Amino acid sequence: MYKTHNFSAGPCILPNNVLQQASKSIINFDNNLSLIEISHRSQPFDEVMNNAKQLVKDLLSVPLGYSILFLQGGASLQFSMVPYNLMKINGTAVYLNTGTWATKAIKEAKKFGNVVVAADSCESNYSSIPKNYTFPKEYNYFHCTSNNTIYGTQIKNFPSLNGIMVCDMSSDIFSRKINIKDFDLIYAGAQKNMGPAGTTLVIIKDEILGKSGRDIPSMLDYNTHIEKNSMFNTPPVFSIYVSMLTLQWLKNLGGISYIENENIKKADLLYNEIDKNSIFEGTAQKEDRSNMNVCFKLKDKSKEQDFNNMCNNAKISGIKGHRSVGGYRASIYNAMPIESIEVLIDVMQKLEKK
Amino acid sequence: MYKTHNFSAGPCILPNNVLQQASKSIINFDNNLSLIEISHRSQPFDEVMNNAKQLVKDLLSVPLGYSILFLQGGASLQFSMVPYNLMKINGTAVYLNTGTWATKAIKEAKKFGNVVVAADSCESNYSSIPKNYTFPKEYNYFHCTSNNTIYGTQIKNFPSLNGIMVCDMSSDIFSRKINIKDFDLIYAGAQKNMGPAGTTLVIIKDEILGKSGRDIPSMLDYNTHIEKNSMFNTPPVFSIYVSMLTLQWLKNLGGISYIENENIKKADLLYNEIDKNSIFEGTAQKEDRSNMNVCFKLKDKSKEQDFNNMCNNAKISGIKGHRSVGGYRASIYNAMPIESIEVLIDVMQKLEKK
Numbered sequence: 001m002y003k004t005h006n007f008s009a010g011p012c013i014l015p016n017n018v019l020q021q022a023s024k025s026i027i028n029f030d031n032n033l034s035l036i037e038i039s040h041r042s043q044p045f046d047e048v049m050n051n052a053k054q055l056v057k058d059l060l061s062v063p064l065g066y067s068i069l070f071l072q073g074g075a076s077l078q079f080s081m082v083p084y085n086l087m088k089i090n091g092t093a094v095y096l097n098t099g100t101w102a103t104k105a106i107k108e109a110k111k112f113g114n115v116v117v118a119a120d121s122c123e124s125n126y127s128s129i130p131k132n133y134t135f136p137k138e139y140n141y142f143h144c145t146s147n148n149t150i151y152g153t154q155i156k157n158f159p160s161l162n163g164i165m166v167c168d169m170s171s172d173i174f175s176r177k178i179n180i181k182d183f184d185l186i187y188a189g190a191q192k193n194m195g196p197a198g199t200t201l202v203i204i205k206d207e208i209l210g211k212s213g214r215d216i217p218s219m220l221d222y223n224t225h226i227e228k229n230s231m232f233n234t235p236p237v238f239s240i241y242v243s244m245l246t247l248q249w250l251k252n253l254g255g256i257s258y259i260e261n262e263n264i265k266k267a268d269l270l271y272n273e274i275d276k277n278s279i280f281e282g283t284a285q286k287e288d289r290s291n292m293n294v295c296f297k298l299k300d301k302s303k304e305q306d307f308n309n310m311c312n313n314a315k316i317s318g319i320k321g322h323r324s325v326g327g328y329r330a331s332i333y334n335a336m337p338i339e340s341i342e343v344l345i346d347v348m349q350k351l352e353k354k
Numbered sequence: 355m356y357k358t359h360n361f362s363a364g365p366c367i368l369p370n371n372v373l374q375q376a377s378k379s380i381i382n383f384d385n386n387l388s389l390i391e392i393s394h395r396s397q398p399f400d401e402v403m404n405n406a407k408q409l410v411k412d413l414l415s416v417p418l419g420y421s422i423l424f425l426q427g428g429a430s431l432q433f434s435m436v437p438y439n440l441m442k443i444n445g446t447a448v449y450l451n452t453g454t455w456a457t458k459a460i461k462e463a464k465k466f467g468n469v470v471v472a473a474d475s476c477e478s479n480y481s482s483i484p485k486n487y488t489f490p491k492e493y494n495y496f497h498c499t500s501n502n503t504i505y506g507t508q509i510k511n512f513p514s515l516n517g518i519m520v521c522d523m524s525s526d527i528f529s530r531k532i533n534i535k536d537f538d539l540i541y542a543g544a545q546k547n548m549g550p551a552g553t554t555l556v557i558i559k560d561e562i563l564g565k566s567g568r569d570i571p572s573m574l575d576y577n578t579h580i581e582k583n584s585m586f587n588t589p590p591v592f593s594i595y596v597s598m599l600t601l602q603w604l605k606n607l608g609g610i611s612y613i614e615n616e617n618i619k620k621a622d623l624l625y626n627e628i629d630k631n632s633i634f635e636g637t638a639q640k641e642d643r644s645n646m647n648v649c650f651k652l653k654d655k656s657k658e659q660d661f662n663n664m665c666n667n668a669k670i671s672g673i674k675g676h677r678s679v680g681g682y683r684a685s686i687y688n689a690m691p692i693e694s695i696e697v698l699i700d701v702m703q704k705l706e707k708k
Contacts, residue, residue: 004385006387006391008391010393011392011588019381019388019391023380024377026377027374031358036550037362037367037550038365040365040551073431074588077573107572191588196391197588197592198590198593218430219431220434234428234551236590237552238551238552238592239552317387
């Protein structure tokens with residue numbers, strides 16, 4: 001059924017029927033024209049853009065007063081767009097440092113003003129999520145990363161604050177229920193749970209904009225894209241289309257509450273095996289374990305070659321851990337079937353019995 | 355043979371065998387995995403990136419000392435990246451204003467410093483390319499737009515200058531011979547002659563960088579992307595892959611010298627008809643006519659509905675002129691077959707005879 005079990009951290013597995021439909025649309029999307037050779041100003045693409053937005057709205061129950069954008073440049077460009085739009089001149093922003101991506105976001109924000117790092121879990125190599133940190137009296141916004149792909153940690157309870165809440169949800173958006181009203185700006189690169197690389201989803205509360213006092217380059221100004229319905233310039237047509245298909249697939253399945261249950265089931269299955277299998281151990285603190293990226297290692301490193309070979313033979317792909325953590329990482333995003341996790345568990349059990 | 359004759363200005367027609375190959379790769383690119391679900395750090399995608407770069411190098415004879423990048427954000431983001439990287443604090447840049455896109459580039463540059471507009475053809479609604487303009491004594495760079503899609507004009511002879519030469523070649527790169535050594539920075543959105551929307555080609559002379567004295571956001575710093583081989587962050591995998599296929603198609607056909615001849619043949623055929631057909635007229639000054647975008651109109655506007663209907667019946671698509679010029683625009687990029695132009699000419703002749 002699944003020829004290759006794709007545990008890649010991103011770009012990553014997409015639903016099979018989405019791939020089939022995308023493949024067909026490359027040949028004939030509308031009136032015998034390919035999806036990628038029609039004008040982005042044409043009615044068929046306008047419908048794609050509006051459908052994609054509506055699906056985001058429906059799936060996440062986005063309330064009035066928020067705009068939904070499909071941009072380019074990934075989370076990495078958001079690292080600069082956020083302070084450009086939200087950090088006042090001589091202002092202060094508060095960041096939570098939970099890993100490599102948060103560190104990169106902090107680096108970019110420092111080019112615009114003062115950054116206060118509320119808490120940092122680098123001493124434990126980001127194996128946990130800091131809690132009970134405090135906020136300065138005045139700050140322009142707070143920024144956090146909801147899920148840390150490299151370390152396999154995930155914020156289970158977001159801090160409550162009075163200020164502006166910005167969250168990089170690149171690797172767990174659409175995987176679990178969130179209350180949009182708790183956030184003022186959410187951004188996410190598409191290439192985990194939303195679609196292929198090449199577009200970035202931004203959900204933003206309109207009223208927080210226009211207050212930084214900066215002369216923002218048009219392409220970095222959220223208001224530019226809000227005014228033009230994400231079509232100030234030619235949008236990444238293919239990536240937005242495939243994102244639309246993937247969100248439609250999710251809605252058809254039963255939406256966020258359905259997939260959240262599935263994701264919990266899948267993650268529990270794999271974490272249970274890691275905990276009971278005598279030769280493996282998890283690398284993230286239990287209470288902060290990510291339901292998207294399951295990081296683990298062999299207690300005895302000499303068994304790695306054996307495990308790698310067995311994974312290869314079982315057609316398990318993309319399971320190598322990030323070089324900064326080592327070991328293994330099974331990324332089990334929305335589109336990952338439980339069957340692939342069972343194949344992985346089977347290999348883990350066979351190695352234990354050897 | 356060609357079910358629809360796609361004269362769209364961009365995104366636009368792509369070679370049929372490129373579409374076929376792209377469609378297949380969405381299903382199975384490598385080891386039964388889709389192109390859009392593999393890691394961008396995997397060897398198969400690394401090869402795509404390196405092949406795409408090598409094809410640019412080969413097709414345009416890019417000399418040593420230049421870097422080739424595949425970025426995101428289109429020409430519109432380049433409008434800001436260029437001054438961020440090249441305009442010194444309190445520096446001056448010189449721009450040639452040949453239309454809407456040049457005007458947008460100027461608007462963004464003004465956010466960074468002084469802009470001198472060397473010449474501006476707005477009084478003739480950009481129907482010609484200014485010539486014989488002068489340069490100030492000192493400036494950080496000169497910026498021009500090689501082809502103006504909206505107005506159907508094209509720079510045939512680039513000015514020679516001692517300073518840094520920056521050119522937006524979005525709509526005619528890979529369509530004609532250029533001497534890369536005459537330029538220091540060339541950029542081009544993919545969605546005309548290179549591939550689908552979603553990536554931007556940048557060819558840059560390394561030695562011009564690092565001199566603006568600005569603290570550039572990492573994603574807007576060309577050096578960031580040079581150091582990481584365009585993989586500082588997740589690249590737009592699909593757009594780069596299809597660009598690679600399109601450049602390979604061009605190389606297989608015979609490269610730039612072959613396609614330049616074809617493009618001249620195709621443009622001549624259509625312009626000859628416009629000039630000899632008594633009911634049509636061209637809108638751009640003859641010596642500045644673009645070989646990519648052929649703009650024309652009916653002398654008698656009341657015939658438009660008739661012409662539109664005849665075009666529809668002949669399956670001619672995307673021929674409506676830009677709203678700022680009116681009339682018609684036939685975009686005849688590299689992948690446009692001469693047969694489609696013949697169909698258009700046939701319709702024009704039939705209307706004349708009516």
